Amino acid sequence: MPGRALGRERGSVTAELAVALPAVVVVLVLVLTVGAASVARLRAVDAATAAARSAALGEDTAAQRTAAVRVGGTGTSVRLAHDGDWVTADVEVPVVGRLGPFGGVPLRATGHAVARVEP
Template sequence: MTIATHPSDAGRRPERGAVTAELAIGLPVVVLLLVAVLTIAAASGAQLRALDAARAGARAVAIGQDAATVRAVVDHVGGAGSDLRLEHDGEWVVVEVSRPVAGGWFTRLPLRATGKATAWVEP
């Protein structure tokens, strides 16, 4: 008994699993690139927020606000989880703010963004 095959099927048999193999290799690469791009975007946003919070905190110290007010300003601008470090150097103050890169499932990662600002303390 012979089985008749269509002439166009002759070249397809050896390539039958090629699409599956390409998908199995290509899909993880695409997912990895997507995760990398999203992580970089989250890190950029967190860096900007940390820098803005440091600047706002430095301005608050410069105009004579107390430590609780400076902490409230940094928390408001930098968001939850922001760490504040103040360093007085004569007439100058250095404010450093560190915050997590992102929320959600990124919170488990040890990625933190840091912003630093210096301001002259008014007399």
């Protein structure tokens, strides 16, 4: 009667896969979103560094913002502040992609850089 035991098990792998597959998809979406957020964070820090360096060299405001957008990409926002001999740049960069079906809220990464004004 070994054939009867196998008959009762038929389709169990398919049922288990149907239950586990949504969890695997959710984990995959989360991993990809974390990866995209990490890349956006690096772009934001690099964009802030570029903007602060441009401001430290005495370039005009348009050049400072252009430097940040060139590195950060479309949708980059820049805030620059001068404090004596120091320039501070705060940059926000959009995270590419969203949390799949959960993503009604766009994600943004931030970067911060400080540079000393060149004489």
